[in-house]
Amino acid sequence: MHLNIAVLEGDGIGPEVVAQSIKCLRSVEETFGHSFTFEKGLIGASAIKKTGNPLPDETLELCKRTDATLFGALGLPEFDDNPKAKVWPEQGLLRLRKELGLFANIRPVKVFPSLVKQSPLSKAQVQNTDLVIFRELAGGIYYGVKTIDEEANSATDTCTYTEAEISRITHLAFKSARSRKKKVTLVDKANVLETSRLWRRVVRSISESYPDVELNCLFIDNAAIQMVLDPSQFDVILTDNMFGDILSDQGSVIAGSIGLLPSASVGLEHAMFEPIHGSYPDAAGKNIANPVASILSMAMLLQHFKMNEESDAVVAAVLKSFSKKIVTADILGSSKYGTNYVGDFIADNIM
Amino acid sequence: MHLNIAVLEGDGIGPEVVAQSIKCLRSVEETFGHSFTFEKGLIGASAIKKTGNPLPDETLELCKRTDATLFGALGLPEFDDNPKAKVWPEQGLLRLRKELGLFANIRPVKVFPSLVKQSPLSKAQVQNTDLVIFRELAGGIYYGVKTIDEEANSATDTCTYTEAEISRITHLAFKSARSRKKKVTLVDKANVLETSRLWRRVVRSISESYPDVELNCLFIDNAAIQMVLDPSQFDVILTDNMFGDILSDQGSVIAGSIGLLPSASVGLEHAMFEPIHGSYPDAAGKNIANPVASILSMAMLLQHFKMNEESDAVVAAVLKSFSKKIVTADILGSSKYGTNYVGDFIADNIM
Ligand SMILES: CC(C)[C@H](C(=O)O)[C@@H](O)C(=O)O
Numbered sequence: 001m002h003l004n005i006a007v008l009e010g011d012g013i014g015p016e017v018v019a020q021s022i023k024c025l026r027s028v029e030e031t032f033g034h035s036f037t038f039e040k041g042l043i044g045a046s047a048i049k050k051t052g053n054p055l056p057d058e059t060l061e062l063c064k065r066t067d068a069t070l071f072g073a074l075g076l077p078e079f080d081d082n083p084k085a086k087v088w089p090e091q092g093l094l095r096l097r098k099e100l101g102l103f104a105n106i107r108p109v110k111v112f113p114s115l116v117k118q119s120p121l122s123k124a125q126v127q128n129t130d131l132v133i134f135r136e137l138a139g140g141i142y143y144g145v146k147t148i149d150e151e152a153n154s155a156t157d158t159c160t161y162t163e164a165e166i167s168r169i170t171h172l173a174f175k176s177a178r179s180r181k182k183k184v185t186l187v188d189k190a191n192v193l194e195t196s197r198l199w200r201r202v203v204r205s206i207s208e209s210y211p212d213v214e215l216n217c218l219f220i221d222n223a224a225i226q227m228v229l230d231p232s233q234f235d236v237i238l239t240d241n242m243f244g245d246i247l248s249d250q251g252s253v254i255a256g257s258i259g260l261l262p263s264a265s266v267g268l269e270h271a272m273f274e275p276i277h278g279s280y281p282d283a284a285g286k287n288i289a290n291p292v293a294s295i296l297s298m299a300m301l302l303q304h305f306k307m308n309e310e311s312d313a314v315v316a317a318v319l320k321s322f323s324k325k326i327v328t329a330d331i332l333g334s335s336k337y338g339t340n341y342v343g344d345f346i347a348d349n350i351m
Numbered sequence: 352m353h354l355n356i357a358v359l360e361g362d363g364i365g366p367e368v369v370a371q372s373i374k375c376l377r378s379v380e381e382t383f384g385h386s387f388t389f390e391k392g393l394i395g396a397s398a399i400k401k402t403g404n405p406l407p408d409e410t411l412e413l414c415k416r417t418d419a420t421l422f423g424a425l426g427l428p429e430f431d432d433n434p435k436a437k438v439w440p441e442q443g444l445l446r447l448r449k450e451l452g453l454f455a456n457i458r459p460v461k462v463f464p465s466l467v468k469q470s471p472l473s474k475a476q477v478q479n480t481d482l483v484i485f486r487e488l489a490g491g492i493y494y495g496v497k498t499i500d501e502e503a504n505s506a507t508d509t510c511t512y513t514e515a516e517i518s519r520i521t522h523l524a525f526k527s528a529r530s531r532k533k534k535v536t537l538v539d540k541a542n543v544l545e546t547s548r549l550w551r552r553v554v555r556s557i558s559e560s561y562p563d564v565e566l567n568c569l570f571i572d573n574a575a576i577q578m579v580l581d582p583s584q585f586d587v588i589l590t591d592n593m594f595g596d597i598l599s600d601q602g603s604v605i606a607g608s609i610g611l612l613p614s615a616s617v618g619l620e621h622a623m624f625e626p627i628h629g630s631y632p633d634a635a636g637k638n639i640a641n642p643v644a645s646i647l648s649m650a651m652l653l654q655h656f657k658m659n660e661e662s663d664a665v666v667a668a669v670l671k672s673f674s675k676k677i678v679t680a681d682i683l684g685s686s687k688y689g690t691n692y693v694g695d696f697i698a699d700n701i702m
């Protein structure tokens with residue numbers, strides 16, 4: 001199979017971790033006889049510095065005409081600390097998601113048996129955790145009308161959802177549950193928000209077409225508790241953009257390091273694959289960043305194109321790195337292995 | 352001192368846990384020579400069932416003319432499961448907060464040394480946790496314009512904040528930090544939300560009048576991670592209504608049981624004291640609910656009226672119940688002690 005892949009390295013540790021994924025893709029190419037081409041584009045703080053724009057037109061076009069996008073990480077503190085800034089790196093990512101129609105962010109949270117000890121939670125709590133979060137990614141308060149009234153010194157954000165927006169991701173979530181443990185948990189705040197009540201109504205009605213899948217509803221505050229107390233109770237979690245952002249980052253802790261977890265953002269025509277973690281500018285260029293989240297995101301890319309054997313081979317190589325303790329220091333404090341070495345090891349073990 | 356206290360038991364386990372607080376207040380009365388009178392009012396599901404209104408006028412008037420309100424818990428699943436309901440229990444609480452001008456919900460999260468083992472997190476992670484969350488309680492998406500468009504099948508919630516709303520709670524948070532570890536962490540999503548950017552601007556500018564207090568800003572998704580990984584890094588957390596709801600419930604897990612944590616909701620003229628936990632209808636009437644969160648909320652009431660010695664005596668009695676293992680089953684699985692017995696023990700040990 002031939003794939004032309006857009007590569008957006010972004011900021012901080014982005015370039016280093018993406019480089020390991022490309023290494024692994026080269027190895028997949030060889031082992032399985034595929035052909036992958038890569039084209040780089042600018043995004044985020046590095047794009048602002050070079051072009052003034054966090055998402056230059058060429059980058060958007062690149063992502064539109066390629067088969068899929070591999071994304072690193074984005075953001076630099078100099079932008080966070082300037083609340084009056086007119087452009088900031090995150091706008092690039094938000095616009096890219098919108099323009100590509102990426103409406104579902106899929107975040108699997110799985111505890112690898114060899115890493116159970118890594119989790120800040122006890123073995124009993126986490127060992128059976130195997131859940132996937134379906135976060136709505138193209139609507140809600142992220143994209144609603146925003147106003148700032150300098151005179152009145154007030155600001156407003158608007159959260160809107162339509163039935164169509166809720167419906168498309170709900171179907172994805174239920175389909176996924178069918179091939180898993182057959183449970184969907186809708187997380188919302190229906191005792192306060194009108195949009196949550198619409199979510200409940202739409203999801204309940206869609207659930208009737210999936211009689212083999214059980215639906216539960218949970219308030220976000222309770223979900224944040226359950227995610228720590230008993231994450232293994234969950235199978236598929238379905239939630240909106242804002243709640244999904246919080247809950248999936250919280251869930252990432254379970255696995256033992258945020259440097260382990262991948263995600264796929266999918267739409268009808270495009271798909272993008274990116275680690276959950278941020279750009280960690282403090283770690284940039286030091287060869288200490290964990291490349292596993294990026295590599296597992298790349299494995300989700302392979303799966304997206306039905307290269308299941310290839311994807312499994314990548315995951316197997318990652319598991320081997322765990323069992324041989326070829327891991328970065330976030331996983332094993334005493335580890336001497338850097339980003340590059342771990343990337344090489346995984347690439348060399350794809351077979 | 353004489354205090355006239357409004358008592359809103361609410362639903363589920365509300366009446367049982369509040370009864371233990373009243374018992375303890377009777378004991379404080381005797382030991383310290385005060386006089387407390389109590390007047391009950393209806394709220395929540397039980398108010399809907401009797402009057403059709405989750406916050407009857409008499410209840411609101413009661414809370415307005417008394418010195419303070421002791422609140423139990425509220426909500427019943429039969430209302431949650433009916434997304435088309437026109438009234439539901441939570442509306443009573445939300446309106447009460449608004450009408451009483453309770454703009455700050457103060458939630459201390461402390462790990463009691465004798466209960467460290469209770470926490471789902473490791474001893475090393477939690478043993479030094481002693482933080483307090485200042486959650487804005489009268490604004491934001493909870494109270495913004497909500498619309499539902501039945502034709503278009505779309506719904507909207509609006510989140511608005513004014514400088515004045517942010518300012519009043521920010522001053523409370525900084526004043527509290529001054530008497531503590533002198534650190535304020537503002538939790539927001541300033542890389543996405545306009546209201547968060549206003550929060551950052553206002554809080555930064557106010558922080559200049561508190562040069563002895565350090566200010567940090569953290570995105571909510573990162574805060575949700577840090578709250579699990581390293582809660583002891585926090586001193587005072589300042590955040591908006593929605594983020595505060597999620598983060599404080601998540602934080603409640605740290606202490607080992609959500610049945611332990613109290614809160615105070617304060618405004619310029621009124622104050623209300625309530626446990627963090629919900630109404631747990633399944634446990635109602637079974638004499639198994641943990642009364643400690645309600646009793647510690649009552650201790651915050653005493654402190655609010657500068658009865659520090661009295662408040663300390665209540666806390667000391669609670670600690671004694673922990674060390675004597677006179678606790679409910681949520682704390683010690685094998686415990687045979689019920690709500691009433693634990694309440695009696697604590698009341699009898701206020702001295
Ligand atoms: C960078 C930020 C805008 C983004 C989000 O909130 O969606 C990030 O936290 C994520 O989860 O991908």
Ligand SMILES: CC(C)[C@H](C(=O)O)[C@@H](O)C(=O)O
Pocket residue numbers: 191192221426441444445596
């Ligand atoms: C019952 C509900 C409306 C309420 C809230 O979200 O404020 C509760 O969760 C709380 O935190 O007191």
